Amino acid sequence: MTRIITLRVNGKSYENEVSPRLLLVHYLRDVLGLTGTHIACDTSQCGACTVMFNGESVKSCTMLAVQADGGEVKTVEGLATNGKLHPLQQGFWEKHGLQCGFCTPGMLMSSLNLLQRNPDPTPDEIRHALEGNLCRCTGYQNIVAAVQWAAQEMKAKPAAGVAE
Amino acid sequence: MTVVTANKLLGDPVDRVDGPLKVTGAAPYPSDVTYPGLVHAVLVQSTIAAGTIRSIDAADAEAAPGVLAVITHENAPALAEGPMTPLLGPAPPSPLKDNRILHHGQHVAIVVAETLEQATAAARLVRIDYEETAPVLGIDNPEAAVLRNPWGLETQRGDAAAALASAEVVYDETFAIAAGTNNPLGLFATVARWEGDRLIVHESTQWPTMARQTLATVFNVPENDVQVLVPYLGGGFGAGLRTWPHAILTALAARLVDRPVKLVLTRPQMFTSVGHRAETTQRLRLGATRAGRLVAIDHVGTSTLGAEAANMEFISIETGAAYACPNVATHDRQVRLNIPSPGWMRGPGSEGNFAIESALDELSYTLGIDPLELRLRNYAEVHPQSGLPWSSKALRECYRVGAERFGWTRRTPEIGSMREGNWLVGYGMAGVTFGGAQLPCQVRVSIRRDGSAHVRSAATDIGTGTYTVATQLAAELLGLDIGQVRVEIGDSDLAPAPPSGGSSLATSLGGAIRDAAGNLLRAFLNVLAEDHRSPLQGRRRDDVTAADGRIHLVDDPSVGETYSDILARHELDELAADGEINPQADGAGMAPSGPFAARFAEVRIDAELGLLRVARIVSAVDAGRILNEKLARSQIIGATVMGIGMTMLEETIFDPGSGRIANATFGDYLIPVNADVPDLDVVFVGEPDRFSPIGSKGLGEVGIVGVSAAIANAVYHATGRRIRSLPITIDQLL
Numbered sequence: 001m002t003r004i005i006t007l008r009v010n011g012k013s014y015e016n017e018v019s020p021r022l023l024l025v026h027y028l029r030d031v032l033g034l035t036g037t038h039i040a041c042d043t044s045q046c047g048a049c050t051v052m053f054n055g056e057s058v059k060s061c062t063m064l065a066v067q068a069d070g071g072e073v074k075t076v077e078g079l080a081t082n083g084k085l086h087p088l089q090q091g092f093w094e095k096h097g098l099q100c101g102f103c104t105p106g107m108l109m110s111s112l113n114l115l116q117r118n119p120d121p122t123p124d125e126i127r128h129a130l131e132g133n134l135c136r137c138t139g140y141q142n143i144v145a146a147v148q149w150a151a152q153e154m155k156a157k158p159a160a161g162v163a164e
Numbered sequence: 165m166t167v168v169t170a171n172k173l174l175g176d177p178v179d180r181v182d183g184p185l186k187v188t189g190a191a192p193y194p195s196d197v198t199y200p201g202l203v204h205a206v207l208v209q210s211t212i213a214a215g216t217i218r219s220i221d222a223a224d225a226e227a228a229p230g231v232l233a234v235i236t237h238e239n240a241p242a243l244a245e246g247p248m249t250p251l252l253g254p255a256p257p258s259p260l261k262d263n264r265i266l267h268h269g270q271h272v273a274i275v276v277a278e279t280l281e282q283a284t285a286a287a288r289l290v291r292i293d294y295e296e297t298a299p300v301l302g303i304d305n306p307e308a309a310v311l312r313n314p315w316g317l318e319t320q321r322g323d324a325a326a327a328l329a330s331a332e333v334v335y336d337e338t339f340a341i342a343a344g345t346n347n348p349l350g351l352f353a354t355v356a357r358w359e360g361d362r363l364i365v366h367e368s369t370q371w372p373t374m375a376r377q378t379l380a381t382v383f384n385v386p387e388n389d390v391q392v393l394v395p396y397l398g399g400g401f402g403a404g405l406r407t408w409p410h411a412i413l414t415a416l417a418a419r420l421v422d423r424p425v426k427l428v429l430t431r432p433q434m435f436t437s438v439g440h441r442a443e444t445t446q447r448l449r450l451g452a453t454r455a456g457r458l459v460a461i462d463h464v465g466t467s468t469l470g471a472e473a474a475n476m477e478f479i480s481i482e483t484g485a486a487y488a489c490p491n492v493a494t495h496d497r498q499v500r501l502n503i504p505s506p507g508w509m510r511g512p513g514s515e516g517n518f519a520i521e522s523a524l525d526e527l528s529y530t531l532g533i534d535p536l537e538l539r540l541r542n543y544a545e546v547h548p549q550s551g552l553p554w555s556s557k558a559l560r561e562c563y564r565v566g567a568e569r570f571g572w573t574r575r576t577p578e579i580g581s582m583r584e585g586n587w588l589v590g591y592g593m594a595g596v597t598f599g600g601a602q603l604p605c606q607v608r609v610s611i612r613r614d615g616s617a618h619v620r621s622a623a624t625d626i627g628t629g630t631y632t633v634a635t636q637l638a639a640e641l642l643g644l645d646i647g648q649v650r651v652e653i654g655d656s657d658l659a660p661a662p663p664s665g666g667s668s669l670a671t672s673l674g675g676a677i678r679d680a681a682g683n684l685l686r687a688f689l690n691v692l693a694e695d696h697r698s699p700l701q702g703r704r705r706d707d708v709t710a711a712d713g714r715i716h717l718v719d720d721p722s723v724g725e726t727y728s729d730i731l732a733r734h735e736l737d738e739l740a741a742d743g744e745i746n747p748q749a750d751g752a753g754m755a756p757s758g759p760f761a762a763r764f765a766e767v768r769i770d771a772e773l774g775l776l777r778v779a780r781i782v783s784a785v786d787a788g789r790i791l792n793e794k795l796a797r798s799q800i801i802g803a804t805v806m807g808i809g810m811t812m813l814e815e816t817i818f819d820p821g822s823g824r825i826a827n828a829t830f831g832d833y834l835i836p837v838n839a840d841v842p843d844l845d846v847v848f849v850g851e852p853d854r855f856s857p858i859g860s861k862g863l864g865e866v867g868i869v870g871v872s873a874a875i876a877n878a879v880y881h882a883t884g885r886r887i888r889s890l891p892i893t894i895d896q897l898l
Contacts, residue, residue, distance in 0.1 A: 098183070
């Protein structure tokens with residue numbers, strides 16, 4: 001038994017026949033080949049698979065692909081516009097908010113969700129907003145600095161951080 | 165060539181060269197690899213810890229939709245054992261040898277199907293009938309076999325027993341540290357494909373050269389017919405230093421089904437399949453004078469070990485090197501249990517540091533000497549075992565600068581004397597003497613006609629920044645811009661390299677790059693030996709240096725020419741040179757130093773609730789020349805947070821009855837989250853190391869060492885409770 005789903009991912013329309021038990025994260029990675037969204041646990045605790053769904057961050061291991069039918073998904077691959085890095089991407093690079101990079105895509109998407117709700121977060125607000133995204137390498141300090149950097153950049157150049 | 169040898173401590177804080185790939189999701193990790201016709205594998209793991217398999221009924225699994233193979237010990241071909249590995253000893257035993265079960269979670273079958281969902285469903289249909297026996301569990305279990313001095317690493321100098329017997333002050337306590345699990349974020353994955361007798365493996369490994377050797381030995385094929393690829397890895401922390409049974413099973417499955425096979429471990433399988441920090445106990449005895457001079461150290465370290473596995477144990481490896489004490493005896497014990505094999509986890513030896521640095525803190529209260537002063541009174545000016553001068557040592561500077569930045573003098577020595585409202589405040593510190601090796605490494609460096617350089621080695625970047633520091637070094641040594649250098653690593657077909665492990669790679673690879681860059685300049689001069697049109701004709705290596713894409717005379721930078729002009733005139737596409745490092749400490753007249761550090765921690769404890777919070781940690785680190793300050797600082801911060809995890813959160817719990825790991829998820833095994841992290845300050849001191857060709861010492865691990873003792877000592881200062889077991893949990897503080 002399969003189902004046909006239609007959705008937009010990073011602004012592009014897709015129609016696929018999928019098994020109802022297929023997780024959204026496996027749909028993104030294995031069907032669409034968008035392997036920037038990572039899987040790092042089996043229990044929805046690590047946040048590595050975070051994507052935006054209809055404008056809100058979700059853990060894509062906790063959603064079925066069929067639940068995304070008709071919706072709009074944004075992954076890390078859709079964060080840059082016309083080859084120009086999003087301020088969050090620039091911030092994580094500039095402020096060294098990553099080492100191995102495995103948590104980075106999910107961390108970026110959660111940070112995007114934070115800045116949409118709160119464009120000028122304090123370090124403490126950043127730490128609590130991102131406590132559902134695990135990082136084993138960086139010690140988080142530079143991640144906080146990266147999000148602050150991006151927030152400043154987006155305030156200075158509002159167009160730079162526009163999310164669809 | 166000038167900058168590397170110059171007395172410049174901090175390398176430029178260049179942004180990491182792999183940044184753009186990683187922030188766009190484009191960096192390919194092993195789990196991202198796919199092939200046409202790729203199929204999926206899922207492991208079946210033992211649900212008992214000891215016994216035998218009476219029978220396996222795989223009929224339902226084999227008949228399930230999409231299933232291609234169910235491989236068990238009953239139908240698997242015999243596999244050879246992996247080789248002895250330098251640094252780490254024997255390889256883990258090969259899988260599916262027989263029907264014996266040695267630990268809960270042992271791989272007893274691998275199921276291959278067209279889709280991951282089909283393989284997962286079919287794996288549940290494999291029915292195994294076990295003959296269960298009582299497992300040997302628990303580090304204190306009297307039935308467990310005990311190995312004594314298994315690696316010949318025990319230290320003996322002077323007469324520790326006699327010195328203890330006559331010491332003015334004697335300290336005698338025991339310590340216990342829970343097992344921990346490396347848990348890199350990237351789930352380990354293997355994608356294996358055979359092309360005839362040639363095996364191509366995309367593998368989560370910190371050591372492609374070793375992985376190639378292991379797979380070649382196990383499958384009895386020439387090493388040249390095995391290629392191991394890992395351009396990016398989602399962290400390692402020691403878990404990737406071995407080629408574990410799951411990787412061998414994936415390659416076996418690919419051979420048997422004749423399709424590319426992908427296996428991605430689940431998070432629970434990351435606890436059972438790729439090693440962990442062994443549980444340890446220690447007994448530590450110190451003898452001292454009333455003036456605070458150590459006269460004896462006797463250190464017994466005991467760690468857990470798998471029933472048939474090997475794991476080099478480092479608990480007391482630095483005990484004899486840390487302080488100037490004339491009488492030292494260390495004793496290494498390993499206890500065989502029915503548990504998954506432990507392996508190295510970042511900073512092996514940090515366990516011993518916890519004991520020594522806690523003990524010195526206790527001694528400081530007994531003697532009424534400031535903890536920092538006590539360490540200075542026992543400072544090892546030369547290597548205490550060999551008597552040789554250190555190749556570099558700025559531990560005294562670590563103490564001084566760290567104490568200043570922390571404000572150590574504000575500490576009032578009486579227990580519980582510092583308070584802020586309801587919070588008891590404690591200050592604690594620890595000294596760190598750590599090991600670090602340079603290991604044999606090779607590299608090839610070439611320059612093309614467009615002036616770009618290409619650096620190739622089978623090294624890896626597990627997140628630490630190998631790509632970036634190799635790029636920086638090559639650019640500096642060859643006089644090029646960062647953007648003109650491309651580094652290619654993570655491929656076992658390239659020149660053999662040591663692991664990203666043991667705090668060794670940056671220095672080893674850097675030394676090899678330095679050698680190659682010198683050889684490459686020689687190669688250019690050789691080309692020009694008969695070239696009358698070149699201003700460099702007949703010049704020797706020592707006459708020239710490189711800058712701005714050209715080779716020029718040291719004495720007169722105006723005399724020279726560009727790489728591009730030389731290659732174009734001689735109609736060469738590129739020139740290449742090999743470089744290597746093969747460090748020999750014997751006869752060097754010095755003791756090769758690892759990094760040193762001093763850690764200072766401030767904790768807050770709620771007097772009524774026992775809540776423990778780390779307020780700040782200051783780390784002063786001597787890691788020789790710092791290749792890239794931005795990356796180096798991040799290594800220390802990240803490791804410090806892992807140290808906070810080890811100290812306050814992380815504990816791999818083995819169920820005492822079944823041997824099953826009871827908390828093998830991120831919901832139950834807690835690692836620090838963003839909101840757990842305090843104010844962290846890092847400062848680098850010291851000078852370039854004399855034994856290291858590029859002046860650097862390893863710093864991938866030192867950041868975790870000393871964190872536990874600094875926090876535990878601060879807890880004592882705040883509360884008067886001496887905690888000698890990790891993790892420190894709230895029940896110990898109530």
